[in-house]
Amino acid sequence: MFKKTLIGATAICLALASANAMADTKDKKIALSNNYAGNSWRQAMLKSWDKVTKQAVADGVVAAADPFTTSENQVTEQAAQIQNLILQGYNAIVVNAASPDALNGVIKQACDAGIVVVSFDGIVTEPCAWRVAVDFKAMGKSEIEYLKENMKDGGNLLEIRGLAGVSVDDAIHSGIEEGVKENSQFKIVGSVHGDWAQDVAQKAVAGILPSLPEVKAVVTQGGDGYGAAQAFKAAGRPTPLIIMGNREDELKWWKEQKDANGYRTMSVSIAPGVSTLAFWVAQMILDGQQVPKDLTVPFLRIDQDNLEKSLETTEKGGVANTEYSLEDAKKVVAGAK
Amino acid sequence: MTALLLNRDLLRRALPAITLAVLLVAIFIKQPLAMSQFGLTLMLQYAVPIALATLAQMFVIAVNDLDLSIGSFVGLTTCIAGLYLPTEPLLGALLLLLCIAAYVAMGALIHLRNLPSIVVTLGMSFVWLGIAVLLLPTPGGKAPEWLHGLMNLKVPGVPFPIIAAIVIAAVVQIGLMHSSYGVVLRGTGGNPKAVARAGWSLLKTKMVMFGLAGSFGVLSGLSLIGLTSAADAHIADRYTLYSIAGVILGGGEFIGGRVSPVGAVLGAITLALAASFLIFLRISPDWQIGAQGAILIIVLALRAAITRGSAR
Incomplete structure (x- = not known):
């Protein structure tokens, strides 16, 4: 009260x-x-x-x-x-x-x-200033939370990380790690660095795929989902649930899959x-x-139902x-x- | 005729000061708020570390060499100062002395092996940066209290950066231009054969000059971290070019021995103020570097015109 x-x-x-x-x-x-x-x-x-x-x-x-x-x-x-x-x-x-x-x-x-x-x-630590900060850790954790709701049985995950040595990569990774620890039905079976770039991610995923068991979902950091999808396709493996990162090419691919076979995922970024x-x-x-x-x-999150609208307002080659x-x-x- | 010649010579010497005065007037007209102790302190604060780095560069240019590593060297010293000076002052001071020793060794190497200084210092710039990144992978550290206090000193009536600039310029001007050993040091760049024949060791003078450059590089780093209060390996990357431009703007020349400490300090202040002026004018950032270059070229053209006039 x-x-x-x-x-x-x-x-x-x-x-x-x-x-x-x-x-x-x-x-x-x-x-x-x-x-x-x-x-x-x-x-x-x-x-x-x-x-x-x-x-x-x-x-x-x-x-x-x-x-x-x-x-x-x-x-x-x-x-x-x-x-x-x-x-x-x-x-x-x-x-x-x-x-x-x-x-x-x-x-x-x-x-x-x-x-x-x-x-x-890019925030400053001086106490007299205000900080409008991004909680990247929570962003990473939200990916696992989405999977928990939409993939009741759990399964193997592939993690695509960002640029090594950058604090944002660490923060998102630790969020994902925490989420997996709390939800034992998920298991990270492989981890690669995609450097937030589609081409790098595609190469890295293609390199690790042959050594992996069945992958149910791919957790990402943004800018790497489309590359991951291409790598799965090239290897002839079933496309897992890939979390996207609001890039235009990712959203477009998602839309194509959604129209073709009802593919479901979500997309999140800043x-x-x-x-x-x-x-x-x-x-x-x-x-x-x-x-x-x-x-x-x-975070700016895009879901199944507002995908079309977000895609419309996103510039070609840009970010939602x-x-x-x-x-x-x-x-x-x-x-x- | 002689009067005219004298005038032209005087004009050439006064050019750095005139440039600075013109720039200051332009700033005051554009931004009257700047004409206060607070305004001048703000605008000139970051000129102090640039002036020290410019003097470091000047010592090297005086012996006919060029230092392309001073920027990353200053960055390294801020990292050392930020990491060790507050908690382990002895270790920090020792490391800074080591840095200066490395500069002395660099001078000796360049002289003994007769290597082009541009190549050696360019290579060393990556070494300094590498060590700095190893020490401090992400920006951080903390300025020692006394340093922070010194750089933010408030003297009633006069902006502190102006006092600092005058003291620095006066010390170097007297030491290098008005002492007998200063003549020998400058001679190493201007006329090495004569200096060697007079019985002075060129190796020693080069080592002294590079040691001075290293010392002023350390001072520049210390004053910089005193201002920013935290260190960053990339904090002074631009100082290399700033320092060279400052020496030249201040009347120095690339032919060894012809340098002016007071001019170099004025040149460094001019460069720092030029950046402020361009921001006050709201010139788009894409044009700012170009505009800064244009100011440099105009001043050099003026100097060339004066010099040619006096030769006639």
Whole structure:
């Protein structure tokens, strides 16, 4: 009962806050400090930022929301960039950081100058900044949870990992490992590194397949599902349930299989539009709302029934994306409280 | 005639300072907020490690060599400082001294085997980076408190980076340009035969210069981690090119012995400010590197024009 009242109270607070949100931040300026723009994910991220913030500026929610990208993925360059953003009088800086630690000095300076710093994707560890982080471990675990529901008998799994030595690979892997430990009906019989690339994954899977018993499902990290499917096909083995990672080629293949034989799976990854979530979080903080320092980004999950719709909106060769609204940001913040 | 000649010479020497002044005025017009102690401190902070790396490069250029490893060397020293200085200061200091010793050995090797310095230092740049990545596979570590405190020192009235730059420039200017051993050191690059004939060991002077370069590389790394408060193997990758550009911008030349410590510090500050200016102008990042290069070329063209004028 008490909890319900609390939720109700929070909802009322949020509703009240949103009523005057327009008024309070309309003369505030937000900057995006981005360290890299060299792949499709980052390009989609910048495009999402542009789309959402232009609308926000036109609506008078904020005065400006300018993106700045450093020419090379360099800590010192981004540090200098942030210092200049401080001088230009931005009220909030949204950061995709080149390094989790090495920008702490300048982030602290920004905080000391009264600037709200929200980091996302590439987060920073400086305590004064907000973090919109991706729980990659939970993402890995969610794959096993899906299998648990859809594959009651369990079976052998093949795991395709990402790029060795990168923290994201470790995090997703540990989530999958934890899921398997809790659900003994599943067993990982093989593990390869697909480097988040279809061609690498295809080669790696083709190499390990002859040594494997029957594989019921393939757990992946994104960008590797289509390659795995091709490897199974080339080896003449039955296609297992392959978890996808929201890439356009993966979704297209899934759609073809679904139409041909009712193939079932799911697809999960992080939407590049997370930059817009960080934008709204910054706006909420500027608006004077209480926002916890650590927030978790929801995954973008595609299921059997919304596959067609997602495929339609995904650019060729791109990644399924979604832009977040102020409402989404409020939900994320409420979830973290 | 002599008055004109003197003027041109004076103009050539003053060019680094004039460039910096023009840039500063442009920044102040574009961004009046920058014209405060806070603003100047922010903009110039990262110029301090660049200035130290530029001086390290200048020592090497002075003996007619080129150091392509200074960037990754600075990165390595930040990793060592971040990992060991806070918890095991003795071990950290020892490792940093070892780094300097490695630089001395590099100078000796280049001199004894008569190897092209570009090749040796290029190779060493991968060695430094490799060790740094081994020590610190993912960014981390922590700056020692005293270093962090020193780099964030607040002096009333004057931005700390300006004081630091003046002190650094003055020390090197006096040591290298106004001491008798400094003349010998510069002579090693300018006229090695004469220096050798006068009885000085070229091996020793080269080792001293590379040792100085290593020491300033370490100082650069220390000041950098004092600012960032955490280390990263790739933190200073761009310093190699920055340092060379800074020396040249500051009036140095690739023909040995012709360098200017004050100019090099001014050159480093100019480069750091040029980046700020371009961000203030909101020039797209794709154009920024090009625009920085353009500034460099304009200054060099001006210098060439002045020099040619004085030769006539």
